[in-house]
Amino acid sequence: MHFADTHFGVESYGKLDSATGLNSRLLDFKESLCRAIDSALDLGIDLAVFAGDAYKSRDPSQTQQREFANCIRKLTDRGIPVVMVTGNHDVPGVRGRAHSIEIFRTLGVHNVHILSKPEVIKVETAAGPVQIAAMPYLMRGFMLAREEFQGKTAAEIKEMMEAKYAEYLSDLADRLEPSIPSILLGHFWVRNARLSAWQSGYFNVNEPQVNLSDLIRPGTFDYVALGHIHKRQDLNDRSQPPVVYCGSPDYIDFGERNEEKSFALVRLKKGNAEYEFVPIQVNRRLIEIEVDADTEEPTESILEEIGRNDVRDNIVRLTYRIPSDKAPLVRDREIKDALAPAFMVVAIRADVQRDHVSRSKILTEALDPLAALGHFLDNSEKLRPRKEALMPYAESLMEELRREEVV
Numbered sequence: 001m002h003f004a005d006t007h008f009g010v011e012s013y014g015k016l017d018s019a020t021g022l023n024s025r026l027l028d029f030k031e032s033l034c035r036a037i038d039s040a041l042d043l044g045i046d047l048a049v050f051a052g053d054a055y056k057s058r059d060p061s062q063t064q065q066r067e068f069a070n071c072i073r074k075l076t077d078r079g080i081p082v083v084m085v086t087g088n089h090d091v092p093g094v095r096g097r098a099h100s101i102e103i104f105r106t107l108g109v110h111n112v113h114i115l116s117k118p119e120v121i122k123v124e125t126a127a128g129p130v131q132i133a134a135m136p137y138l139m140r141g142f143m144l145a146r147e148e149f150q151g152k153t154a155a156e157i158k159e160m161m162e163a164k165y166a167e168y169l170s171d172l173a174d175r176l177e178p179s180i181p182s183i184l185l186g187h188f189w190v191r192n193a194r195l196s197a198w199q200s201g202y203f204n205v206n207e208p209q210v211n212l213s214d215l216i217r218p219g220t221f222d223y224v225a226l227g228h229i230h231k232r233q234d235l236n237d238r239s240q241p242p243v244v245y246c247g248s249p250d251y252i253d254f255g256e257r258n259e260e261k262s263f264a265l266v267r268l269k270k271g272n273a274e275y276e277f278v279p280i281q282v283n284r285r286l287i288e289i290e291v292d293a294d295t296e297e298p299t300e301s302i303l304e305e306i307g308r309n310d311v312r313d314n315i316v317r318l319t320y321r322i323p324s325d326k327a328p329l330v331r332d333r334e335i336k337d338a339l340a341p342a343f344m345v346v347a348i349r350a351d352v353q354r355d356h357v358s359r360s361k362i363l364t365e366a367l368d369p370l371a372a373l374g375h376f377l378d379n380s381e382k383l384r385p386r387k388e389a390l391m392p393y394a395e396s397l398m399e400e401l402r403r404e405e406v407v
Contacts (some may be wrong), residue, residue, distance in 0.1 A: 001040040001062070002264040002275075004051035004187070004227030005248035006033055006071075007089065008064045012253065012285070012392050013315045013346050024343075026067060028283040032250040033071045036263045036280045041078055043265055043278070046125040048075050051227030051246070052087025052137060052187030054101050072104075077112045081123050086116040087187035087227055088137040115185070118168040120175045128181075130268065133172040133221065135186035137228070138164060138208070154206045161208040169210070173220040181270045184221040187228045193245065196230040198255025198388050212236065215243050223266055223273040232262055232277055242266075242275050249280050254317060255388045257286040284314050284343055290321040294303065294353075298322055299331045303338050312341040319349040319374075327352050346395045349374060370394060 006029060014025030040048065054060075054068050075082050090101055104112045112122060115134035121129050138161060149157055165188065176182050191209040215224050216236055224236075224243040232247030246264040251257060262277040291305045302320050309316075316339055322330065327350065339345045349371045373394050377387040 001037070001045045001048040001075075002051065002225040002244065002246045002266055003033075003036060003048070003249060004225075004246055005087070005230055005335065005386075006050075006057045006068065006250075007051045007053055007248065007252060008068045009056035009060050009155065010252055012396050015344065022063065022067075026314050029250045030067045030071060031283040032261065032280055033068075034074065036278075037071060037074045039278055039280070040263065041074070041080070042191065045080060045265070046127040047130060048080055048082045049183060049185050049225050050082065050084040051185055051225050052085050053089040053227055054087075055089060056086070058089060058091060069104075072112065076109065079111065079126070079180055081111045081113065081125055083113045083115065083121075083123060083132050083134075083185060083226075084183055085115075085134045085185045085187055086136040087141070091116070091137065091139050118172055120172055122177075122180070131176055131180050131182040133176065133182060133184045135165070135168060135172065135184060135188065137187045149341065157402040158208050159207050162210065165208060165210045166214050169214045173217050176220055178219065179270065181222050181268050182220065183268070184215060184224045186224070186226050188226070189225065189228055190215070190235055192231055193229050193235060194231050196252075196256050198253040198392075200255075200385075209226065213245065216241060218360060222270060222271065223268055223275070225264070225266075230256060230266075231259060234275075240272060242273055244275060246277070250282050251284075251286045253388070253392055254286050254288055257288055285310075287311055287314050287316045287342075289316065289318045291318070293322040293330070294326065298326050298329050302330070303333055306335070306338045311339060313343045315344045315346060316342040317347045317349075318345070319347075319351055321351040322351060324352050324354045346392075347398070351375070370398060 008026060008029055010029065011023045011025050014023040017024050017027055020027065055064055072082055084101055086101065101114055104114050113123065115121065116136055118135055120131055120133045123132055149160060154161065172184065179229065189207055189209045191211055195203060212235055215221065221241050223241050226243065226245045229244065229245045230248040230252065233245050235243040244264050247259065247262055249263065250263055251261065261282050263278045263280065264275050265278050266273055266275040287309050289305055290311055291302050293301050295301045347370050351371060375393065377383050377390065396397065
């Protein structure tokens, strides 16, 4: 089983669960991961590899650590070895502080191997030994502390870090025993990998990228198990070795709403690896409903589009575009009633179209705050590419305000 990017601790679009006192999104993420693990166990796996980013924060709460550990225990209780490499969300920004998954190593949890530096280990499984070559995420802050990085430009630092990745990967390949099946387990950005929609809004252009050629050297790695990119893909499609991002097991943001969540099931042998993406039944989907309500009966058009979507128990965001002269025809109460079966409605945006009216005037009229912000971002050349990344934060703040008003 190859899985990654569980990000326990994401609370966007969540609310307090009255039965447990926990954020509903933590429970959703746990349920999705447990379903993935149960599916993998039913399929008869011998090994589980986790390619980084267990938590959203580098300093997860004890509760988040407990819930993630409960999931991992489902594997170890069945005698399945688990190998985890550290991602950028697992490593603290200060050298010397413990990383977020180090507790497994400190407690000496049986059958869990934590790899936080480039190294090769041999893991015994019920089907035979496997070599795991670990390439964790290289923290930029740690690298900048080195003397050779002092006084360099951002572009030079990126180039030097890319060279460091290549050096480590070459060394890992040289340390492998030729006769034993091997997995490269890494958390980094491979050049030309396709990003999830929301990741493309915040990935730093100065983040180093690894060349595919550094991962597919003949006779070395038999399967490359990657984390960091949430969009599942094989960068060496139909060739050996597979270079696979398995994707995240649940939806982090609306930018991922159209992506099927999964883990990778790998059949590994020396010189050949076969894999398939196994879908995960997530607890809640993120449903984006967009409606062109420029019709004679705008409310009916909006209700019809809502009816085409499975909103029950899911997280929903509705945007409808409507001319200003037809906006008074929209019956808000009926729309809210139609969305009532949803677990949460994070926003109902009225994108009111006004002809021959300046942007500044539009933003001072009676738009709801989220619609006004969306309009502003659409018309900002600098901020428009980051709209998908910024809007969830605004929606979360508005949801907090609404909850405070209810209290």
